[in-house]
Amino acid sequence: MKLYDYTMAPSPRRARMFLAEKGLEPEIVQVDLRASAQLKPEFLAINPQATVPVLVLDDGQAITENLAIAAYLEAAYPEPPLLGTTPLEKARVLQWNSRAEFEGLLAVAEVLRNGHPAFAKRAITGTDDYEQIPQLAERGRARVGRFWGVLEQRLAQSPFVSGERFGMADITAVVAVDFAKVVRLAPPESCTSIRRWHEAMRARPSYGA
Protein backbone atom coordinates (compact mmCIF):
# COMPACT_ATOMS: atom_id res chain seq x y z
CA MET A 1 0.00 0.00 0.00
CA LYS A 2 1.02 3.57 -0.68
CA LEU A 3 -0.29 6.71 1.05
CA TYR A 4 -0.19 10.01 -0.79
CA ASP A 5 0.35 12.37 2.09
CA TYR A 6 1.41 15.85 3.14
CA THR A 7 2.83 15.90 6.65
CA MET A 8 1.59 19.35 7.61
CA ALA A 9 -2.03 18.92 6.43
CA PRO A 10 -4.80 17.72 8.76
CA SER A 11 -6.71 15.40 6.40
CA PRO A 12 -3.82 13.05 5.60
CA ARG A 13 -2.94 13.07 9.30
CA ARG A 14 -6.29 11.42 9.95
CA ALA A 15 -5.38 8.62 7.53
CA ARG A 16 -1.87 8.27 9.01
CA MET A 17 -3.30 7.95 12.52
CA PHE A 18 -5.86 5.38 11.38
CA LEU A 19 -3.16 3.33 9.67
CA ALA A 20 -0.91 3.57 12.74
CA GLU A 21 -3.71 2.38 15.04
CA LYS A 22 -4.07 -0.63 12.74
CA GLY A 23 -0.32 -1.25 12.93
CA LEU A 24 0.09 -0.65 9.19
CA GLU A 25 3.08 1.10 7.64
CA PRO A 26 2.41 1.90 3.98
CA GLU A 27 4.95 3.54 1.73
CA ILE A 28 4.52 7.31 2.11
CA VAL A 29 4.61 9.65 -0.88
CA GLN A 30 4.70 13.36 -0.04
CA VAL A 31 2.59 15.65 -2.21
CA ASP A 32 3.93 19.14 -1.56
CA LEU A 33 0.75 21.21 -1.28
CA ARG A 34 2.76 24.39 -0.70
CA ALA A 35 4.30 23.89 -4.15
CA SER A 36 0.83 23.04 -5.64
CA ALA A 37 1.98 19.50 -6.47
CA GLN A 38 -1.66 18.37 -6.07
CA LEU A 39 -2.53 20.33 -9.23
CA LYS A 40 0.14 18.72 -11.41
CA PRO A 41 -1.03 16.26 -14.09
CA GLU A 42 0.91 13.38 -12.46
CA PHE A 43 -1.09 13.71 -9.24
CA LEU A 44 -4.41 14.52 -10.94
CA ALA A 45 -4.06 11.19 -12.73
CA ILE A 46 -4.17 9.57 -9.27
CA ASN A 47 -6.82 11.84 -7.74
CA PRO A 48 -8.70 14.23 -10.06
CA GLN A 49 -10.12 15.97 -6.92
CA ALA A 50 -6.56 17.19 -6.21
CA THR A 51 -6.63 16.27 -2.52
CA VAL A 52 -4.68 14.13 -0.09
CA PRO A 53 -4.91 11.58 1.45
CA VAL A 54 -5.07 8.93 -1.25
CA LEU A 55 -4.49 5.29 -0.39
CA VAL A 56 -3.26 3.25 -3.35
CA LEU A 57 -3.56 -0.50 -2.98
CA ASP A 58 -0.99 -2.98 -4.28
CA ASP A 59 -3.16 -3.67 -7.34
CA GLY A 60 -3.18 0.06 -8.20
CA GLN A 61 -6.70 0.89 -6.98
CA ALA A 62 -6.79 4.39 -5.48
CA ILE A 63 -9.10 5.25 -2.58
CA THR A 64 -9.79 8.89 -1.74
CA GLU A 65 -11.70 10.45 1.21
CA ASN A 66 -10.84 9.60 4.80
CA LEU A 67 -14.09 7.83 5.49
CA ALA A 68 -13.65 5.54 2.46
CA ILE A 69 -10.03 4.83 3.38
CA ALA A 70 -11.11 4.01 6.93
CA ALA A 71 -13.94 1.75 5.71
CA TYR A 72 -11.53 -0.15 3.47
CA LEU A 73 -8.91 -0.56 6.19
CA GLU A 74 -11.47 -1.62 8.79
CA ALA A 75 -12.83 -4.32 6.45
CA ALA A 76 -9.40 -5.52 5.33
CA TYR A 77 -7.75 -5.30 8.78
CA PRO A 78 -10.52 -5.64 11.40
CA GLU A 79 -8.25 -5.50 14.46
CA PRO A 80 -8.35 -3.34 16.44
CA PRO A 81 -11.83 -2.12 15.50
CA LEU A 82 -11.93 1.66 15.00
CA LEU A 83 -15.42 1.95 13.48
CA GLY A 84 -17.34 0.19 16.23
CA THR A 85 -18.41 -3.41 16.70
CA THR A 86 -22.10 -3.46 17.66
CA PRO A 87 -24.74 -1.82 15.45
CA LEU A 88 -25.13 1.05 17.94
CA GLU A 89 -21.37 1.51 18.38
CA LYS A 90 -20.94 1.71 14.60
CA ALA A 91 -23.66 4.37 14.43
CA ARG A 92 -22.09 6.38 17.27
CA VAL A 93 -18.66 6.34 15.61
CA LEU A 94 -20.04 7.68 12.32
CA GLN A 95 -22.33 10.14 14.10
CA TRP A 96 -19.47 11.68 16.09
CA ASN A 97 -17.00 11.42 13.24
CA SER A 98 -19.35 13.49 11.08
CA ARG A 99 -19.83 16.05 13.82
CA ALA A 100 -16.09 16.36 14.46
CA GLU A 101 -15.49 16.72 10.73
CA PHE A 102 -18.27 19.17 9.85
CA GLU A 103 -18.48 21.20 13.06
CA GLY A 104 -14.78 21.04 13.99
CA LEU A 105 -12.35 20.34 11.18
CA LEU A 106 -14.27 22.13 8.42
CA ALA A 107 -14.97 25.14 10.65
CA VAL A 108 -11.22 25.53 11.27
CA ALA A 109 -10.59 25.10 7.53
CA GLU A 110 -13.14 27.84 6.86
CA VAL A 111 -11.15 30.22 9.07
CA LEU A 112 -7.79 29.32 7.53
CA ARG A 113 -8.76 29.13 3.86
CA ASN A 114 -10.77 32.36 3.92
CA GLY A 115 -8.38 34.34 6.09
CA HIS A 116 -4.78 33.36 5.39
CA PRO A 117 -2.91 34.97 2.47
CA ALA A 118 -1.36 31.59 1.58
CA PHE A 119 -4.86 30.48 0.48
CA ALA A 120 -5.67 33.53 -1.66
CA LYS A 121 -7.84 32.24 -4.53
CA ARG A 122 -7.58 28.77 -2.96
CA ALA A 123 -10.50 29.03 -0.53
CA ILE A 124 -11.78 25.60 -1.63
CA THR A 125 -9.76 22.51 -2.56
CA GLY A 126 -9.80 21.20 -6.13
CA THR A 127 -8.73 22.35 -9.54
CA ASP A 128 -10.98 25.45 -9.70
CA ASP A 129 -9.89 28.65 -7.96
CA TYR A 130 -12.23 30.29 -5.45
CA GLU A 131 -11.77 33.74 -3.92
CA GLN A 132 -11.65 34.07 -0.16
CA ILE A 133 -14.68 35.47 1.65
CA PRO A 134 -13.44 37.20 4.82
CA GLN A 135 -16.87 36.92 6.49
CA LEU A 136 -16.54 33.14 6.28
CA ALA A 137 -13.32 33.33 8.30
CA GLU A 138 -15.21 35.28 10.98
CA ARG A 139 -18.12 32.88 10.89
CA GLY A 140 -15.69 29.94 11.11
CA ARG A 141 -14.25 31.35 14.34
CA ALA A 142 -17.71 31.42 15.87
CA ARG A 143 -18.36 27.86 14.68
CA VAL A 144 -15.10 26.61 16.20
CA GLY A 145 -16.09 28.20 19.52
CA ARG A 146 -19.40 26.39 19.38
CA PHE A 147 -17.61 23.11 18.61
CA TRP A 148 -15.51 23.38 21.79
CA GLY A 149 -18.77 23.43 23.73
CA VAL A 150 -20.12 20.39 21.89
CA LEU A 151 -16.90 18.42 22.40
CA GLU A 152 -16.57 19.37 26.07
CA GLN A 153 -20.12 18.35 26.81
CA ARG A 154 -19.65 15.02 25.02
CA LEU A 155 -16.35 14.21 26.73
CA ALA A 156 -17.85 15.02 30.12
CA GLN A 157 -20.19 12.08 29.46
CA SER A 158 -17.85 9.47 27.99
CA PRO A 159 -14.11 8.71 27.97
CA PHE A 160 -13.89 8.81 24.18
CA VAL A 161 -15.72 10.88 21.58
CA SER A 162 -17.97 8.07 20.36
CA GLY A 163 -18.34 6.30 23.70
CA GLU A 164 -16.43 3.78 25.78
CA ARG A 165 -13.84 2.87 23.16
CA PHE A 166 -11.24 4.78 21.12
CA GLY A 167 -12.22 5.08 17.46
CA MET A 168 -12.23 7.13 14.30
CA ALA A 169 -14.20 9.98 15.87
CA ASP A 170 -11.33 10.53 18.33
CA ILE A 171 -8.88 10.76 15.45
CA THR A 172 -10.99 13.34 13.61
CA ALA A 173 -11.64 15.36 16.77
CA VAL A 174 -8.01 15.43 17.92
CA VAL A 175 -6.89 16.44 14.42
CA ALA A 176 -9.48 19.26 14.53
CA VAL A 177 -8.25 20.46 17.95
CA ASP A 178 -4.61 20.45 16.82
CA PHE A 179 -5.42 22.04 13.45
CA ALA A 180 -7.13 24.92 15.26
CA LYS A 181 -3.73 25.99 16.66
CA VAL A 182 -2.80 27.07 13.12
CA VAL A 183 -5.45 29.80 13.35
CA ARG A 184 -4.60 30.47 17.02
CA LEU A 185 -7.75 28.88 18.37
CA ALA A 186 -7.86 26.43 21.27
CA PRO A 187 -10.46 25.08 23.69
CA PRO A 188 -10.80 27.40 26.69
CA GLU A 189 -9.07 26.46 29.98
CA SER A 190 -12.48 25.64 31.42
CA CYS A 191 -12.79 22.65 29.05
CA THR A 192 -11.31 20.17 31.51
CA SER A 193 -12.84 17.12 29.83
CA ILE A 194 -11.24 18.04 26.49
CA ARG A 195 -7.93 18.50 28.32
CA ARG A 196 -8.17 15.06 30.00
CA TRP A 197 -9.05 13.40 26.69
CA HIS A 198 -6.36 15.29 24.72
CA GLU A 199 -3.70 14.07 27.16
CA ALA A 200 -4.90 10.50 26.57
CA MET A 201 -4.72 11.07 22.80
CA ARG A 202 -1.18 12.42 23.06
CA ALA A 203 -0.12 9.30 24.93
CA ARG A 204 -1.12 7.03 22.02
CA PRO A 205 1.69 6.12 19.60
CA SER A 206 -0.56 7.05 16.66
CA TYR A 207 -0.63 10.69 17.82
CA GLY A 208 2.82 11.28 16.32
CA ALA A 209 2.07 9.42 13.08
Ligand SMILES: N[C@@H](CCC(=O)N[C@@H](CS)C(=O)NCC(=O)O)C(=O)O
Ligand atom coordinates in the same frame (compact mmCIF):
# COMPACT_ATOMS: atom_id res chain seq x y z
N1 LIG B 1 -12.79 15.03 2.40
C1 LIG B 1 -11.37 14.82 2.14
C2 LIG B 1 -10.65 16.12 2.36
C3 LIG B 1 -9.26 16.10 1.83
C4 LIG B 1 -8.62 17.49 1.86
O1 LIG B 1 -9.30 18.53 1.89
N2 LIG B 1 -7.27 17.51 1.85
C5 LIG B 1 -6.57 18.76 1.83
C6 LIG B 1 -5.42 18.73 2.82
S1 LIG B 1 -6.02 18.85 4.47
C7 LIG B 1 -5.96 18.96 0.45
O2 LIG B 1 -5.63 18.00 -0.22
N3 LIG B 1 -5.80 20.21 0.02
C8 LIG B 1 -5.32 20.52 -1.28
C9 LIG B 1 -5.45 22.00 -1.57
O3 LIG B 1 -5.47 22.78 -0.60
O4 LIG B 1 -5.52 22.36 -2.74
C10 LIG B 1 -10.86 13.70 3.06
O5 LIG B 1 -11.35 13.58 4.18
O6 LIG B 1 -9.99 12.93 2.66
